């Protein structure tokens with residue numbers, strides 16, 4: 001494997017063009033190129049696997065389940081801790097692989113690697129705290145116990161925007177709980193996933209406990225959702241595909257977790273600290289060049305502070321440096337592909353046609369390809385496409401509202417309910433609005449909500465289940481009651 005396409009990579013062995021199935025690294029007759037979105041250059045290729053290889057991975061996971069579940073939680077935690085240590089030790093190389101295939105700036109990629117590692121460390125510990133229960137029996141001759149047991153073989157499908165963290169946020173709790181797992185990473189970012197697989201193997205994870213398959217989404221997804229050995233499907237990605245997978249999984253009544261699309265409101269009330277609100281808006285809106293499901297998608301600003309906020313925000317947006325993620329000082333990398341750029345252009349064109357004004361940016365960046373200018377739109381109204389759909393790009397649309405009730409109603413006027421942000425200083429308002437926002441994740445006076453301790457997940461069409469946090473392991477456990485009679 002040539003490593004020059006990942007600048008500065010020290011351990012070339014991390015860059016794999018094979019998949020990890022049942023403890024072996026396998027190829028296929030067909031392969032899929034992996035392209036650097038900043039340069040268009042092919043980095044490598046990965047095998048185009050299908051249903052047969054996925055079935056093999058599932059069968060290996062099934063075979064491994066018996067012994068993995070019977071290990072003590074402490075023994076599993078020791079292996080997971082070794083994996084965590086290796087991820088941290090190799091953070092620089094992993095980040096370089098990620099920047100090459102995903103485009104995000106190197107510093108942001110390193111941040112994601114540590115974020116990803118934190119889920120392995122956290123769940124290694126949490127696994128030791130999965131306790132059963134003894135319930136108060138309503139009958140004097142009976143005792144009622146509760147066991148918590150691993151659900152079994154799990155299958156995960158993950159997106160390209162967080163090539164490491166979306167995997168570890170699923171694998172960490174699954175393996176800590178005693179489940180085994182087959183992962184299908186996004187076709188655009190499989191190399192980070194495979195590198196994590198290399199480190200899992202080095203950490204001593206038994207064969208079959210974790211497999212990573214790349215290839216045809218429909219064939220792999222079809223096998224994962226149809227195979228009776230799989231007891232749980234966990235997915236992060238678009239709502240459209242999530243619904244499809246959920247319908248497919250219904251055939252064998254699998255447990256499902258869905259982290260789907262968002263349309264996050266970001267409210268700025270008249271009592272907000274505007275400088276802090278601007279900093280939060282930049283952090284939330286422009287993280288990963290606007291390509292996260294928790295990015296602020298609609299910035300709703302109270303009338304009396306609208307102009308001041310817009311001016312302050314424009315000054316900060318203008319400072320964002322666009323470029324190849326390997327260059328120093330770059331804060332905004334490329335978008336993932338041409339289709340993503342077209343979606344951003346479509347949202348801007350639609351908004352402008354309906355009366356919005358481009359305060360800053362608004363077009364492809366002079367660097368060409370998939371680079372886009374950080375954009376600020378004002379006078380945006382609910383009639384515009386950007387109000388309904390996730391833009392998934394560096395566009396900050398500013399809406400105006402008059403009263404708290406109107407702001408909250410606008411914020412909730414979406415079928416999505418993942419993240420919601422607001423800036424306010426009045427304590428009563430902070431409580432009121434936190435309670436009224438229809439979202440799984442609410443951020444008050446901050447633009448960043450992601451760490452291993454916060455429960456992550458949505459309501460409405462943003463999905464089901466919670467990842468990370470002390471609750472995240474529950475999705476990988478089945479509760480069994482045991483009633484003892486004749487006492």
Ligand SMILES: NC(=O)C1=CN([C@@H]2O[C@H](COP(=O)(O)OP(=O)(O)OC[C@H]3O[C@@H](n4cnc5c(N)ncnc54)[C@H](OP(=O)(O)O)[C@@H]3O)[C@@H](O)[C@H]2O)C=CC1
Pocket residue numbers: 157158159160161184185186187188215216217218220221222236237238239241242244245259260261262292293390391392
């Ligand atoms: N909630 C979130 O975190 C994310 C939301 N999105 C939203 O979705 C939009 C589209 O992004 P996109 O990458 O296409 O998201 P998708 O939902 O299409 O992709 C996410 C994952 O699902 C896989 N997949 C796609 N189709 C199927 C299928 N029929 N069966 C099984 N697996 C499937 C993909 O595989 P493959 O890569 O092989 O196609 C990938 O691994 C974005 O613009 C954004 O709005 C996108 C990414 C993350």
Ligand SMILES: O=C(O)CCCC(=O)O
Pocket residue numbers: 159161162165166236291292293294449450456
């Ligand atoms: O965009 C996503 O796919 C969700 C991950 C973002 C985060 O964990 O903060």
